Amino acid sequence: MRIGVLTSGGDCPGLNAVIRSVVHRAVVDHGDEVIGFHDGWKGLLECDYRKLDLEAVGGILARGGTILGSSRVQPAHLVGGVERARGHVADLGLDAIIPIGGEGTLKAANLLSEAGLPIVGVPKTIDNDIASTDVTFGFDTAVTVATEALDRLKTTAESHQRVLVVEVMGRHTGWIALHSGMAAGAHAVVVPERPFDMDELTARVGERFEAGKRFAIVVVAEGAKPREGSMEFKTAGTDIYGHERFTGIANQLSVELERRLGKEARPVILGHVQRGGTPTAYDRVLATRFGWHAVEAAHRGEFGMLTALRGTEITMVPLAQAVETLKTVPADRYAEAECVL
Numbered sequence: 009m010r011i012g013v014l015t016s017g018g019d020c021p022g023l024n025a026v027i028r029s030v031v032h033r034a035v036v037d038h039g040d041e042v043i044g045f046h047d048g049w050k051g052l053l054e055c056d057y058r059k060l061d062l063e064a065v066g067g068i069l070a071r072g073g074t075i076l077g078s079s080r081v082q083p084a085h086l087v088g089g090v091e092r093a094r095g096h097v098a099d100l101g102l103d104a105i106i107p108i109g110g111e112g113t114l115k116a117a118n119l120l121s122e123a124g125l126p127i128v129g130v131p132k133t134i135d136n137d138i139a140s141t142d143v144t145f146g147f148d149t150a151v152t153v154a155t156e157a158l159d160r161l162k163t164t165a166e167s168h169q170r171v172l173v174v175e176v177m178g179r180h181t182g183w184i185a186l187h188s189g190m191a192a193g194a195h196a197v198v199v200p201e202r203p204f205d206m207d208e209l210t211a212r213v214g215e216r217f218e219a220g221k222r223f224a225i226v227v228v229a230e231g232a233k234p235r236e237g238s239m240e241f242k243t244a245g246t247d248i249y250g251h252e253r254f255t256g257i258a259n260q261l262s263v264e265l266e267r268r269l270g271k272e273a274r275p276v277i278l279g280h281v282q283r284g285g286t287p288t289a290y291d292r293v294l295a296t297r298f299g300w301h302a303v304e305a306a307h308r309g310e311f312g313m314l315t316a317l318r319g320t321e322i323t324m325v326p327l328a329q330a331v332e333t334l335k336t337v338p339a340d341r342y343a344e345a346e347c348v349l
């Protein structure tokens with residue numbers, strides 16, 4: 009079998025573990041040939057790839073990022089992109105393509121699958137918002153990084169009697185905010201799923217100071233927004249792909265909290281540090297299992313499917329189903345966190 013693998017969309021700790029696992033299972037156990045496309049779908053569209061053998065994937069398990077590179081380019085963005093991808097798959101004699109990606113990548117994968125290409129998807133995102141899988145690799149690493157940062161920020165906040173508003177990633181969902189906030193014992197968590205009321209948030213933080221506490225930590229997901237009319241809020245426009253930019257909520261919230269509480273407040277934006285560096289052991293294991301199962305699915309001819317974790321088992325789910333909706337933070341999960349904040 010000849011398999012093409014690519015990593016697309018925002019990078020994520022664990023991508024290299026999937027690539028390594030695909031190569032080990034396919035090349036060593038099945039005698040397949042594996043090629044890796046550079047910079048996501050762009051590599052497939054431009055026929056830019058290299059052969060992946062055991063040597064190519066040696067020593068990459070613990071490495072962050074992706075040895076193949078990534079981009080946010082998608083076949084549907086380009087005129088004739090789907091046809092071009094189909095042509096290159098035929099020219100290269102590929103029997104299977106394994107795209108590793110998040111929401112946007114999986115939508116593109118589904119589109120190509122519906123156009124007849126032999127696709128087995130692997131979900132990834134630090135945001136943990138892919139509905140078909142209980143967990144995506146990268147999430148555990150991001151939460152660990154954010155939690156460590158929050159632990160550190162507590163000591164400086166306390167020294168200066170400040171409110172620190174810490175922005176974590178999560179454009180549509182607040183999983184990183186919820187988990188890191190719970191793990192670090194933050195005092196308020198603000199998620200996109202629940203537009204926040206500025207009066208309520210101010211009261212919550214204010215009560216802490218009234219109770220004699222010297223500092224407060226507010227964790228806010230980058231995609232969070234105030235309830236309509238609850239505070240003036242400016243969005244930061246869009247990037248070159250038309251995606252909303254998230255560079256504002258912590259700044260705006262800290263200014264507003266400082267004004268309303270008369271306490272020093274500072275924004276801290278963790279940004280891409282949550283995506284960089286070595287994956288946790290949990291993410292390495294999940295990523296390795298996904299890679300193994302993707303190769304097996306390809307050998308069974310199970311195309312148009314996605315690897316997924318359900319409980320402790322890896323199963324295959326239809327790509328079309330996986331891209332239907334995002335996994336948001338449900339009210340009961342938020343309530344569990346709120347009670348200990």
Ligand code: F6P
Pocket residue numbers: 018110133134135177178179230254283
């Ligand atoms: O989807 C993963 C993610 O890290 C989001 O949490 C974040 O909004 C986005 O990617 C950032 O993307 P970029 O690296 O293109 O700025």
